[in-house]
Amino acid sequence: MGKFSNDARQLLEYVGGKENIAAVSHCATRMRFVLRDTKKADVKKIEEMKVVKGTFTQAGQFQVIIGNEVSTFYNDFMEVSGIDGVSKEEVKAAAKNNMNFLQRLLANLAEIFAPLIPALVVGGLILGFRNVIGxxxxxxxGTKTLTQVSQFWSGVHSFLWLIGEAIFFFLPVGITWSISKKMGTTQILGIVLGITLVSPQLLNAYAVAGAKEIPVWNFGFAKVQMIGYQAQVIPAMLAGFLLAILEKNVRRIVPEYISMILVPFLALVPTVLIAHTVLGPIGWKIGAAISSVVYASLTSSVKWLFAAVFGFTYAPLVITGLHHMTNAIDLQLMGQFGGTNLWPMIALSNIAQGSAVLAIIYLHRKDEEEKQISIPATISCYLGVTEPAMFGINLKYAYPFLAAMIGSSIAAVISVGSGVMANSIGVGGIPGILSIKPQNMPMFAVAMLVAIVVPFILTIIFNKRKVALNSTEC
Structure with missing residues (x-):
């Protein structure tokens, strides 16, 4: 008998039995179920289980938070249930049957950027460190930087740009690869397509505005500008989807015995041509328009209002999954303005959620059982992973969630009001300060302090005044 066999049997019963499970997998902390009938799941009984730290439904999946031992729990669950396990990708595919059009669109967007996030986080930290020493x-x-007085640090500064450039300048390669992977098409073609968008043969995207003359491919009857799309998100996405669509359709009509020759040729060549003549210029304008609107909102006379609303609503966006759209906007801002003033607010929201849980730890300091959930959830939240805190504690009691939203809103106003900008996406919690531009770090530290103190105090005040908001607290 496994460590969690009894708990696994209980969970199997409470989710509606084996016949109600269409697919099941797990991630770092959660069991992920695709249920045939979500109404059959007894959420109340599931959340009363000692091993369960919370539940929520997102992206068509019923997710049960177990914690760091989820892999062991999953193995015991599979044994007692007799269900054949599937991969996370198969669970996601099954879950899309439970989604509406908007949810499927957002899920697809999330699946494109999720594989890129580790590189983006590393890149953000590298750029932040380069700024500190350079x-x-x-x-x-106060007259010289570290790189000006030390050859060693000067060498480090130069070397680290090798990685930063690979991540951000050549971002389209990662996007087109990720789309090919997600669409089930030939990944190396996606990589090649991405390279054609950032080739050194092209005029660098950052040099277009100041170029006296833009080089062209001259076909006699037509000329095509040789412009690169370094750090551009939407042109890469449009090209990546076109390649996948062409490859799938060409593969259907080309005989199998010559498909290896004709399919790559007939999919890649037209895509590269269309990318540089149509999709690239259109995507550039769309991306520039979106980022300009967001940037204008964050720098206008009413920027405080935009920041207040975004800071207050970001945590609820996480619940719905709509927060995934911010990745593309952040990357577009970075490419156009050399940084993002949107992402710092996300880091502050995460910190605020962790601070609300910290207050619950203080209020319920004698509850040893709850500490097993709340303490790891707080640490996880401060390191950028909010689900255990939000679903395990804050939404359970409701008023800590509201306190965190208010604290996040105030911190966001401070961040935007003082012009805080991040080099890139980073670790979405306290370590996020390393991704902030050096000149903005002091004010971001002030905003972080607000995101820690205000939710903590408000949670205690709401508790004392019995602002229960349908909470389960006695």
Missing amino acids: DIKLLEG
Whole structure:
């Protein structure tokens, strides 16, 4: 008998039995179920189980938070249930039957950017570190940077750009690869397509505005501008989807015995041509328009209002899955303006949720059983993973969730009001300060302090005044 065999039997019963499970898998902390009838799941009984730290439904999946031992629990569950396990990708595919059009669209967007996030986080930290050693004048009476007085750090500064450039300048390669992977088409073709968008043969995207003359491919009857799309998101997405669509359709009509020759040729060549003549220019304008609107909102006379609303509503967006759309906007802002003032608010929202749980730890300091959920949830939240905190504690009591939203809103106003900008997406919690531009770090630290203190105090005040908001607290 496994460690969690009894708990697994209980969970199997409470989700409606084996016949109600269309697919099941797990991630780092959660069991992920696709249920045939979600109404058959007894959420109340599931959440009363000691091993369960919370539940929520997202992206067509009923997810049960187990914690770090989820892999062991999953193995015991599979044994007692007799269900054949499937991969996370198969669970996601099955879950889409439970989604509406908008949910499927957002799920697809999330699946494109999720594989890129580790690289983006590393890139953000690298750019932040380069700025600290290369831009902040800390030495010789505040007149010189570390790279100006040390050959070693100068070499480090130069070397790290190799990685930063690979991540951000060549981002379209990652996007087109990810789309090919997600669409089930030939991934190397996606990589090649991405390279054609950022080839050194092209005029760098950052040099277009100041170029006296743009080079062209001259076909006699027509000329095509040789413009690169370094760090551009939407042109890469449009090209990536076109390649996948063409490859799938060409594969249907080309005989199998010559498909290896004709399919790559007939899919890749037209896509590259259309990308540089139609999709690239259109995508550039769309991306520039979106990022300009967001940037204008964050720098206008009413930027405080935009920040207040975004800071207050970001956590609810996480529940719905709509927060995934911010990745594309962040990347577009980085490519157009050299940084993002949207992402710092996301990091502050995560910190605020963790601080609300910290207050619950204080209020329920004698509840040893709850500490097993709340303490790891707080640590996880401060490191950028909010689900255990939000679903395991804050939504359970409701008022801590509201306190965190208010604290996040105030912190966001401070961040945007003082012009805080991040180099890139980073670790979405306290370590996120390493991704902030050096000159903005002091004000971001102030905003972080607000995101820690305000939700903590408000949670205690709401508790004392019995702002239960349908909570389950006695």
